[in-house]
Amino acid sequence: MAGITAFDNERYIREQTSAILERIKRFDNKLYLEFGGKLLYDYHASRVLPGYDPNAKIRLLQELKGKADILLCIYAGDIERKKIRADFGITYDSDTLKLIDDLRGWGIDVLGVIINRFDNQPAATLFKNKLERRNIKVYTHRYTKGYPTDVDLIVSDEGYGANEYIKTEKPLVIVTGPGPGSGKLATCLSQLYHDYRKGIKSGFAKFETFPVWNLSLKHPINVAYEAATADIKDFNLIDPFHLESYDRKAVNYNRDVEIFPVLKRILERITGGESFYRSPTDMGVNRAGFAITDDDVIQEAAKQEIIRRYFRYQCEYVMGLADKETVQRVELFIRDFNLEPEYRSVVEPARQAAREAQEKDKGNEGIYCGAAIALRDGTIVTGNNSPLMHAASSLILHAIKHLAEIPNKIKLLTSNITDSVKNLKTEILDEKTVSLDLNETLIALGISATTNSAAQLAVEKLKELRGCEVHITHIPTPGDEAGLRRLGVNPTSDPNFSTQNLFIS
Secondary structure: OOOOOOEOHHHHHHHHHHHHHHHHHOOOOOEEEEEOOOOOOOHHHHHHOOOOOOOHHHHHHHHOHHHEEEEEEEEHHHHHOOOEEOOOOEEHHHHHHHHHHHHHHOOOOOOEEEEEOOOOOHHHHHHHHHHHOOOOOEEEEOOOOOOOOOHHHHOOOOOHHHOOOOOOOOOEEEEEOOOOOOOHHHHHHHHHHHHHHOOOOOEEEEEOOOOOOOOOOOOHHHHHHHHHOHHHOOOEEEOHHHHHHHOOOOEEEHHHHHHHHHHHHHHHHHHOOOOOOOOHHHHEOOOHHHHEOOHHHHHHHHHHHHHHHHHHHHHHHHOOOOOHHHHHHHHHHHHHOOOOHHHOOOHHHHHHHHHHHHHHOOOOOOOOOEEEEEOOOOOEEEEEOOOOEOHHHHHHHHHHHHHOOOOOOOOOOOHHHHHHHHHHHHHHOOOOOOOEOHHHHHHHHHHHOOOOHHHHHHHOOHHHHOOOEEEEOOOOOHHHHHHHHHHOOEEEEOOOOOOOOOOOO
């Protein structure tokens, strides 16, 4: 669905900015805003909301730059177990460093980093040292005593009061971090506790893009959110507090609804009065649902995302990274919409490419991999593996040759380049395989473009692949995965390994 637009970014940013500024006014000109989801490069949102700018939130921050401080939260346990951000393939602590760099690139500084549930974990301590030695302020908050049941202890000097106070200057404080469970809420409430002790009547609100509260519970975009969080067992439901208070249905998710009674009591204890919020939906300021311009397109995009998640969890299961319950849950989502995995247009062509490669090479043992890409005009291009290159490499070369209208007989990688790479891998680096992964192929292509005009023309077409759908019949190797990520395509794969070797890297 690359190129189709069904979301009005300008309206979204305009309405979102207005909603946040209005919420600041409701308090003592001081609002702690918990930013859920991804602050930068929100590719889930751009996939399910075609036309959504993956950096819409950062554009929003630029609108509010003069009014906002930014705090980044990270859970010490995520640092310790090296939790990975799937779309970048980097750990959460590395993602925090990248986020600081990216924000600086947009002209936005981070006030400090909070390591939550800190208990002197070795990896978390190393991360703290690394930041501080680069002149980045770091705060450590330990597990809140009494949380979540003993409100008297939570809202005391032994609870939130034990956390170091973070001095902020701006009326808006954005509190964000990589992934769920990073301690954003605890940081906001801790700051509120200290503010009220100082006589500052600050407030709290949440900014979550998903689920979209003013769409139906079973709208594909909300189900796609459930699929995206199936591994942490999140699920959507009608906000019972909102329904009771306003007799209106609104969609929220289980963790916010479950914690709301406790959160309401904590806020009332901190402020010494009745909570401003009557439901978890009240806490939100999300306006994404009001910027949708074509619901049919949005529904189709969300269904495609559910299938992508199905393939991803299938692969994570065979790699030991996901449990069977997660896979089965997403299978149920697919059945709810009467879908099959093959509804994804690139799946069957990729499998057919693998079968054709095997037919041509009868008598030889080996694993045959196929790959397919749907270009922006709907054209399906395929590729398969060979002794020279991986299926992903073959696919991308075929795709850019098609876009550049280069005849098949013209080679983009000449024999002197491939022979040179082969020699480097086998004779110098002592590798067993000659076949080029996608990352290696892209580098070779760049070198070839210096002397080969056809390769130069093809290289210029690589940017047209961004946002295109790709399927591969085998789990991509690290080099293939890195190359696909750099090209900005939306890849899926069947849960098959491309080699019998246990170590692939």
